[in-house]
Amino acid sequence: MNxxxxxxxxxxxxxxxxxxxxxxxxxxxxxxxxVSTAEAExxxxxxxxxxxxxxxxxxxxxxNAGESWRIDELFIKNGMRVxxxxxxxxLDTYDMEMDMMSLExxxxxxxNNLDELRDSTNNxxxxxxxxxxxxxxxxxxxxxxxxxxxxxxxxxxxxxxFVVSAAFIESYREKIRTGMKAQVTMPEWMYSxxxxxxxxxxxxxxxxxAGVIMVNVQIDNxxxxxxxxxxxxxxxxxxxxxxxxxxxxxxxxVREMLLYAxxxxxxxxxxxxxxxxxxxxxxxxxxxxxxxxxxxxxxQRTRDELNIQLEIAKKxxxxxxxxxxxxxxxxxxxxxSGIAVKERDLLQKDTILFYIQxxxxxxxxxxxxxxxxxxxxxxxxxxSAEFNTIKTVDDSTTIVKKKSNSDIxxxxxxxxxxxxxxxxxxxxxxxxxxxxxxxSVSERGEAYDITVPAASVSDRGSKKAVYYIKxxxxxFGIEYYVVETEVTVDRGNTNLSxxxxxxxxxxxxxVTYSSRPxxxxxxxxxxxx
Amino acid sequence: MKGRIFNxxxxxxxxxxxxxxxxPMLYTAINSFMSAAEIQKYYGxxxxxxxxxxxxxxxxxxxxxxxxxxMLLERPHYLMKFWTSLGLCAVIVTGQLVxxxxxxxxxxxxxxxxxxxxxxxLVAIMMMPYQVMLVPSYMVLDKMGLIGNYLSLILPAIFxxxxxxxxxxxxxxxxxxxxxxxxxxxxxxxxTLWRVxxxxxxxxxxxxxxxxxxxxxxxxxxxxxxxxxSRQYPLxxxxxxxxxxxxxxxxxxGMLSMLPAVLLFLFFEEEMVSGIGYSVIK
Numbered sequence: 001m002n003x004x005x006x007x008x009x010x011x012x013x014x015x016x017x018x019x020x021x022x023x024x025x026x027x028x029x030x031x032x033x034x035v036s037t038a039e040a041e042x043x044x045x046x047x048x049x050x051x052x053x054x055x056x057x058x059x060x061x062x063x064n065a066g067e068s069w070r071i072d073e074l075f076i077k078n079g080m081r082v083x084x085x086x087x088x089x090x091l092d093t094y095d096m097e098m099d100m101m102s103l104e105x106x107x108x109x110x111x112n113n114l115d116e117l118r119d120s121t122n123n124x125x126x127x128x129x130x131x132x133x134x135x136x137x138x139x140x141x142x143x144x145x146x147x148x149x150x151x152x153x154x155x156x157x158x159x160x161x162f163v164v165s166a167a168f169i170e171s172y173r174e175k176i177r178t179g180m181k182a183q184v185t186m187p188e189w190m191y192s193x194x195x196x197x198x199x200x201x202x203x204x205x206x207x208x209x210a211g212v213i214m215v216n217v218q219i220d221n222x223x224x225x226x227x228x229x230x231x232x233x234x235x236x237x238x239x240x241x242x243x244x245x246x247x248x249x250x251x252x253x254v255r256e257m258l259l260y261a262x263x264x265x266x267x268x269x270x271x272x273x274x275x276x277x278x279x280x281x282x283x284x285x286x287x288x289x290x291x292x293x294x295x296x297x298x299x300q301r302t303r304d305e306l307n308i309q310l311e312i313a314k315k316x317x318x319x320x321x322x323x324x325x326x327x328x329x330x331x332x333x334x335x336x337s338g339i340a341v342k343e344r345d346l347l348q349k350d351t352i353l354f355y356i357q358x359x360x361x362x363x364x365x366x367x368x369x370x371x372x373x374x375x376x377x378x379x380x381x382x383x384s385a386e387f388n389t390i391k392t393v394d395d396s397t398t399i400v401k402k403k404s405n406s407d408i409x410x411x412x413x414x415x416x417x418x419x420x421x422x423x424x425x426x427x428x429x430x431x432x433x434x435x436x437x438x439x440s441v442s443e444r445g446e447a448y449d450i451t452v453p454a455a456s457v458s459d460r461g462s463k464k465a466v467y468y469i470k471x472x473x474x475x476f477g478i479e480y481y482v483v484e485t486e487v488t489v490d491r492g493n494t495n496l497s498x499x500x501x502x503x504x505x506x507x508x509x510x511v512t513y514s515s516r517p518x519x520x521x522x523x524x525x526x527x528x529x
Numbered sequence: 530m531k532g533r534i535f536n537x538x539x540x541x542x543x544x545x546x547x548x549x550x551x552x553p554m555l556y557t558a559i560n561s562f563m564s565a566a567e568i569q570k571y572y573g574x575x576x577x578x579x580x581x582x583x584x585x586x587x588x589x590x591x592x593x594x595x596x597x598x599x600m601l602l603e604r605p606h607y608l609m610k611f612w613t614s615l616g617l618c619a620v621i622v623t624g625q626l627v628x629x630x631x632x633x634x635x636x637x638x639x640x641x642x643x644x645x646x647x648x649x650x651l652v653a654i655m656m657m658p659y660q661v662m663l664v665p666s667y668m669v670l671d672k673m674g675l676i677g678n679y680l681s682l683i684l685p686a687i688f689x690x691x692x693x694x695x696x697x698x699x700x701x702x703x704x705x706x707x708x709x710x711x712x713x714x715x716x717x718x719x720x721t722l723w724r725v726x727x728x729x730x731x732x733x734x735x736x737x738x739x740x741x742x743x744x745x746x747x748x749x750x751x752x753x754x755x756x757x758x759s760r761q762y763p764l765x766x767x768x769x770x771x772x773x774x775x776x777x778x779x780x781x782x783g784m785l786s787m788l789p790a791v792l793l794f795l796f797f798e799e800e801m802v803s804g805i806g807y808s809v810i811k
Contacts, residue, residue, distance in 0.1 A: 006796045013788060017608060025605040473759040 033516050034525040035482070037469055037509040043451040045491045045498045047376045048442040053367030055387060055426070057433040060355040061332050063088070069096070070346045071353075072326070078339050078432055079399075082330045082356065089353075092344075093326045103317045110310040117303045127262040129285040131278035133158050133255060140272045146290065147261040153285060154272055158255035162219045164195065165252075166233035166245035167212040175237040176200050182217040183234040187248065195219040197235065212246060218254060227252060265289045334358040337433040355433055364409070365437045366423045371413070374420035376491070377443050381408045383424050387437035404428055408441070445491065448498035449506060456510040457489060457497045464489055466504055467511040467518055469526060482511060484520040554787070556587070561596055561784045563589045565777030596781030607767070607782060614746060614763035615789065617682060621745045622738055624687035629737060630730075633696025634722050638708055648697070655690035663754060670755060681755035686745055692737055699733030700726055735800030743790050 070092040076082065139155035147153070164184050168176065178197050185192040195217035217233055230248040237243055262285070269286035278284065334356040341353050357363075365385045369377070382405065389402045406424040413420060422441070457464050467482040485503030492498065504510065509526075511518065518524070560568065563586075571586040600607050635641075636648050654662075666685055667676070675681040703726055711721040727734070752766050764786055772779040 003796055006792060010792045010796075013792070017611065020601040021605055021608040021612070024602045024608060027602050028605050031603065478758060478760055 032523060032525050033514050033518060034527055035467075035469070035511045035515070035518070036513040036527045038453050038456065038512050040450050040452050040468075040499075040504050040506055040508045040510055042447055042449050042506060043496060043498075044444055044447050045451055045493055045496045046442055046444045047491065047493050048440060049369055049373050049377070051367040051369055051439045051441065053365045053385065053422075053437045053439045055363055055431050055433055055435045055437055056366050056423070057337075057355070057357045057361050057363050059361040060337070060357045060433055061334070062352055063328070063354050063356065064350055064352045071341055071343055074339075074341070074343050076336045076339065076354070078337055078354075080336045081334070082336060083333045084330055086330045088328050088330050091326045091328065100317065103313050107310060107313045107317065110306050110313065114303065114306050114310065117299055117306065125263070125265070125289040126268070127265070127287050128283050129153070129259060129262050129287075131280055131282045131284055132156065132257055133280050134278070135159065135255070136275060136277050137272055137284070138275065140274045143267060143270050143272060143285070145267055147264065147267060147287065149261055149264045151261040152258065153261055154259040156257045156259055156278075157253040159253055160220075161254040162227075162251050163198070163254050164217045164219065164231050164233055164249045166215050166217065166231075166249040167247060168215055168233075168235075168243060168245055170211050170213055172235075172237075172243045173200070173213050175239075175241065175243065176213070176215055176235055180235055182215075183236075184217060184219055184231045185234065186229055186231050188230075193219050193221065195233075215245070219251075259284065261285070261287065263287055263289070330356060332356055332358050334361065335430065335432075357429075357433055360429055363426045363429060363431050363433070364423045365406075365426055365439060366421065367437070367439045368414070368419045368421045369441070371418060371420055374411075374422070376445075377408060377411070377420075377422065377441050379408050379411060381441055381443040382406075383408060383422075384440045384442075385424070385426065385437040386439075387431055388435050389428060389431050402428065402431075448490065450499045450504055451496045452499060452504065452510045453512045454492055454495055454497045456512045457487065457492070457499075460486070466499070467514075467520075468504060469509040469511065469524070479523050480526050481521055481523050482518050484518075556585075557780050557783045557787075559587055559589065561780035562592045562594070563777075563780070564591060564593045564595050565599075567591070568777045568780070596777060597785075600778055600781045600785070607764075607778075610762070610764045610767045611785070613761075614765065617679065617763055618742050618745045618789075620683055621686040622741045624683065625689050625692045625741045626734065626737060628687050629689065629692030629696045630722070630727070630734075632693035633698075633700050634726060636693065636697045637700040638705070638726075651690050651693060655694055659750065663750070667754060676755055677757040677761075679756075679761070682748070682751050685751070686741075686748075689741070692741060695737050695740075696730070696733060699730045703729045732800040735797035739793055739797050742793055746786075746790055 072090040072092040074089045075086075076088050082088065135156055135158040137154055138157050141151075141153050143153055176197060178199060180197045182195045182197055183192055184195045197215055198218045199216045201214040215233065215235070229251040231251055232248050233245040235243045265287045266289075267285065268288050269283060271282070272284050337355050337357055338352070339354040340351070341347065347353070365383070365387070368374070384403060384405050386401060386403045388399045404426055406426055408422050408424050410423045411420055452466060456466050458466070464487050465484050466487050467484050469480050470483055471478055472481055473479075483503075487502045487504060488500040490498045490500045511524075514524070567586075567590050636644065636651075670676055670681045670685075675684070707725055707729070708721055711725045716724065747765050748763070749765050749769055752762050756762060764782075768779070768782055768786055771782055
């Protein structure tokens with residue numbers, strides 16, 4: 001081959017390769033991503049949050065409208081300091097007085113009407129069913145408004161003692177006397193109590209059971225006995241003979257009575273309640289005769305209505321027992337706050353008019369944060385609150401903004417579980433209750449071993465990942481490449497993230513910025529700070 | 530008839546041997562025009578058990594310059610290694626030329642005590658595998674503080690026994706009468722060397738240049754042992770690594786790495802053939 005040709009080829013090849021060298025350097029520089037890094041180190045990750053809160057005073061005295069009044073004159077304003085006995089406001093009492101007079105007239109009229117009606121209905125017969133003895137109403141039947149005489153209404157018992165009726169052979173008739181002691185035994189339980197013979201019937205008492213006598217034994221301390229238990233009775237005669245009942249007897253209450261309606265008529269009073277205990281003579285049921293004529297029935301209805309109206313009018317009049325004399329005075333010394341009314345306002349019952357914050361009453365700021373934000377903060381976390389305070393100079397008050405630092409004193413979860421409610425005591429006292437406070441909460445927390453800039457943590461679906469830099473001996477020498485590793489963020493703010501145990505250790509260089517999205521294992525250029 | 534058959538057998542044998550020698554180059558050339566996906570498809574599972582991949586995929590599914598583009602444009606590192614290797618070889622070849630010429634001149638045209646012993650030692654060293662000399666070389670270079678420096682490659686290569694031996698053989702073939710004539714004409718040793726010997730030893734010099742260039746262009750062990758950082762490695766080491774790590778780039782890189790050696794051979798073809806033949810015959 002011609003040497004000159006070869007030389008030309010060689011020169012051209014070298015020239016082309018030189019051009020490609022510079023060209024590829026440019027292209028490579030443009031395509032390889034450049035990254036900025038920061039070192040993973042031990043640091044604190046303070047957290048903070050902002051919220052808008054409200055000033056509260058627990059010990060503030062609430063001044064409310066007891067009833068529906070109308071305010072005549074108001075002598076106070078927010079931030080004003082009052083002493084005990086100072087006049088706060090006056091009420092317009094004209095309407096109240098008119099209403100009271102009207103009610104009194106109504107009551108008089110109703111009473112007069114009732115008196116007229118009473119005479120015409122006084123001749124109706126009435127009856128009462130009373131408790132026959134001290135006892136318990138064991139059963140009650142349904143009692144309607146009208147009852148028929150002798151209709152069953154209930155079962156009344158004396159549960160103070162039990163009685164067992166036992167049958168003995170007739171030959172024991174002469175040996176058994178009332179007052180003798182008897183042993184009553186429940187065979188199933190092997191339980192035994194002592195009783196007293198209260199009566200002995202003659203032989204032949206039980207039809208078809210000739211040759212036996214019935215002995216009733218009263219048990220005053222029944223213990224665990226219950227009605228209808230079966231019990232054996234044993235009596236020891238004077239001569240020492242042990243007399244046994246022929247068969248077990250049933251345990252029953254010492255006294256029992258079935259109750260019936262005393263008359264046919266209208267039930268005016270019903271005090272019968274199941275299992276209720278009554279004293280002897282107390283009224284269980286009261287009835288009166290149903291009016292037989294239409295006039296009488298009509299009068300009765302009118303009387304009932306008038307009674308109801310009279311009750312209503314009396315109740316309405318009761319409220320005016322507390323009618324003030326038109327002037328309301330301060331009961332405590334303190335600062336007025338939260339005035340919610342003005343002159344000539346018609347107040348609704350129980351409306352809160354304003355508050356009096358006693359001197360030196362502790363104030364607190366209350367605010368809330370969503371649970372996912374607020375759960376970081378706890379009792380003791382620091383807050384900084386900015387609010388309005390009252391400044392009084394020569395009897396003139398001005399509003400001044402102030403900042404105060406405090407600690408969270410209480411944290412509670414809202415009823416629906418979505419919000420955490422915080423409160424913190426304030427040192428200042430001259431702050432209007434109900435005022436708005438701009439609150440900033442911060443929590444320094446503990447130092448974390450591995451913290452990285454927040455910008456280095458990226459989202460990978462539901463997980464988080466960080467790229468860090470490693471060196472390797474690439475084909476072209478030492479090169480830097482990125483490694484992606486999954487991490488968990490224990491705590492983070494806008495600047496820093498504290499990572500849990502995982503792929504990042506202290507001293508590692510993590511990627512905080514890249515000129516384009518990175519791929520795990522990709523070669524990168526590291527920008528020098 | 531017998532002569533024709535014999536010739537045919539000779540030619541066939543030579544053809545097969547030539548094909549065997551040329552085939553790897555052809556194979557590399559063809560594969561350098563395949564895409565990375567195609568290479569991965571046909572050669573990616575090479576070495577895996579029960580691989581059904583045909584390793585001799587000679588016809589590209591689609592001819593592409595993607596390999597060359599990746600090598601020449603996407604990264605400058607290949608070309609930087611190319612120039613590094615070229616620079617190293619240029620320095621080594623130049624140094625070797627100087628040392629070999631001087632050494633060959635001395636051994637062939639001068640008589641001094643111990644010449645034969647030294648020459649014998651030189652030949653013995655030349656015969657020894659390079660691996661035997663590696664450890665002593667490393668210790669000496671380490672003591673000199675040259676490990677990690679390009680001089681650790683250049684200095685041992687410059688003082689090559691083969692070069693001295695080759696030049697000795699070439700210069701020994703130049704008649705002594707020429708030398709004596711030059712001395713008689715008043716030329717000194719240097720002038721004699723420069724004006725009389727070297728012009729007569731052009732073939733040998735060409736052969737030495739080519740052989741030395743090829744030997745040092747392909748060196749792998751020395752850079753791996755004497756250099757510390759991979760960015761210092763020459764192209765030969767890079768080719769070794771790229772063939773295993775990025776096969777798609779390996780074929781294209783191989784093609785371009787052949788170019789300087791091929792051009793050099795073509796330039797000195799005539800001289801080299803006669804020079805090698807001369808040394809063999811001698």
